[in-house]
Amino acid sequence: MSDTIRSLKLSHVVLPLETPVSDAKVLTGRQKPLTETVLLFVEVTTEDGFEGMGFSYSKRAGGPAQFTHLREVAEVAIGQDPSDIDRIYQSLMWAGASVGRSGVATQAVAALDVALWDLKARRAGLPLAKLIGAYRDSCQVYNTSGGFLQASVEEIKEKATASLEMGIGGIKIKVGQPDWREDLRRVEAVREHLGDGPMMVDANQQWDRARARRMCRELEQHDLVWIEEPLDAWDAVGHADLSRVFDTPIATGEMLTSVPEHMALVDAGYRGIVQPDAPRIGGITPFLRFATLAAHAGLALAPHYAMEIHLHLAAAYPTEPWVEHFEWLNPLFDERIDIHDGRMWVPERAGLGFTLSDQMRALTKDTVTIG
CATH class of the missing domain: 3.20.20.120 (Enolase-like C-terminal domain)
Incomplete structure (x- = not known):
């Protein structure tokens, strides 16, 4: 039998920058200096014990919205074969179809999609x-x-x-x-x-x-x-x-x-x-x-x-x-x-080639586990 997705852990992470930065949007008065990056991490675990990690991010606005949107729709991925990445992607987009197929909707789903590719490469023992x-x-x-x-x-x-x-x-x-x-x-x-x-x-x-x-x-x-x-x-x-x-x-x-x-x-x-x-x-x-x-x-x-x-x-x-x-x-x-x-x-390590640090855990403001 094929493997299935058992659980998803979503993490809302706020990473401050050492020094605020400004691009032209700040000098023209359209935005404020950038002081932090807000990230949505997804850790996926399958019934056979395979794992994957992915993330999305936002600057200045949208981070909480990404976390909230994926928390709403991620349930549809539970029980699906993690190898069927495009099928899962489409099911997530349909689950959130009322908010469209761009913007926050796609950026939220991105974190899970990246995690599934990371998992697939890790399971194959290959860099992505x-x-x-x-x-x-x-x-x-x-x-x-x-x-x-x-x-x-x-x-x-x-x-x-x-x-x-x-x-x-x-x-x-x-x-x-x-x-x-x-x-x-x-x-x-x-x-x-x-x-x-x-x-x-x-x-x-x-x-x-x-x-x-x-x-x-x-x-x-x-x-x-x-x-x-x-x-x-x-x-x-x-x-x-x-x-x-x-x-x-x-x-x-x-x-x-x-x-x-x-x-x-x-x-x-x-x-x-x-x-x-x-x-x-x-x-x-x-x-x-x-x-x-x-x-x-x-x-x-x-x-x-x-x-x-x-x-x-x-x-x-x-x-x-x-x-x-x-x-x-x-x-x-x-x-x-x-x-x-x-x-x-390119790292020789499997998947994306990265593991989450203790500092990432310390910067996590909210988590939810689905499944």
């Missing part, structure tokens, strides 16, 4: 990348956490140097301030500091179409790997237009929370870099579905945040991707990812 089918054992890695706008140019330079010394290959900094001239000054200073090393910029959706075209034109001279989210995340046509006009690749997608939202970019003729986020798009199941379509469209990949998950998914993408380095989630896990020579290396 190997279970899916890896193209490579490591991926290019760039750092974002040192490039936020509350930091001075000198601080960004120091953090960039530290990142490069620890083996990270590329550096991304934030732009999109109300004073676009200050953006250009910061980019020029960091580009000079890095020499010809890989560099990216991220405007966090703060330009309109006219400003985005002007800024992309100004930034062409700096030989950037990409310009990220120059426009509103849901402006698929605008991003597609920019991607066809400029030599510097355009990148977007991190904010989108379903496969159809991502496919709007492809349908609009987008030629840039896609940045799906597994915890936001709904988990590994929809991530892989979109990744297949993106690869067919010839798009490059650079998944957003959550390197503990995305390293495996990037390693299974046909063309060479980038993985984003954030050390913020390190306290939640006992293990660390190997980074050297500008690359992030």
Whole structure:
């Protein structure tokens, strides 16, 4: 007989950041500085004793909603075969259909979906990348956490140097301030500091179409790997237009929370870099579905945040991707990812390759066990 899901443990975790950070959304008055990351963890156990762990997250708002939504619908997974991940995914989406198939609904289900993939790979004794089918054992890695706008140019330079010394290959900094001239000054200073090393910029959706075209034109001279989210995340046509006009690749997608939202970019003729986020798009199941379509469209990949998950998914993408380095989630896990020579290396451990730390337990604000 096949194995079945016996129980699910849901944990609501609040992880404070050592230093509050600000991107352009803060400087334009649309958001407050980011002070914490709120996570939804799922630990799944089967009747045969196999286990898996997955997580989703939110920033500034939505964490309690994710926890509450999954607590409402997770019961439908009990008794199902954990290998039937897509079937379970669909049953969870139907159980919560009244709130839609994007946003909080998909982000809540994502934590369980990731846990089921982790379980499947652990049971097979394989790293998740190997279970899916890896193209490579490591991926290019760039750092974002040192490039936020509350930091001075000198601080960004120091953090960039530290990142490069620890083996990270590329550096991304934030732009999109109300004073676009200050953006250009910061980019020029960091580009000079890095020499010809890989560099990216991220405007966090703060330009309109006219400003985005002007800024992309100004930034062409700096030989950037990409310009990220120059426009509103849901402006698929605008991003597609920019991607066809400029030599510097355009990148977007991190904010989108379903496969159809991502496919709007492809349908609009987008030629840039896609940045799906597994915890936001709904988990590994929809991530892989979109990744297949993106690869067919010839798009490059650079998944957003959550390197503990995305390293495996990037390693299974046909063309060479980038993985984003954030050390913020390190306290939640006992293990660390190997980074050297500008690359992030897939763990040889089974599943995602991570176990939950005592600190994660200490940061847990609420738990519920289902089943």
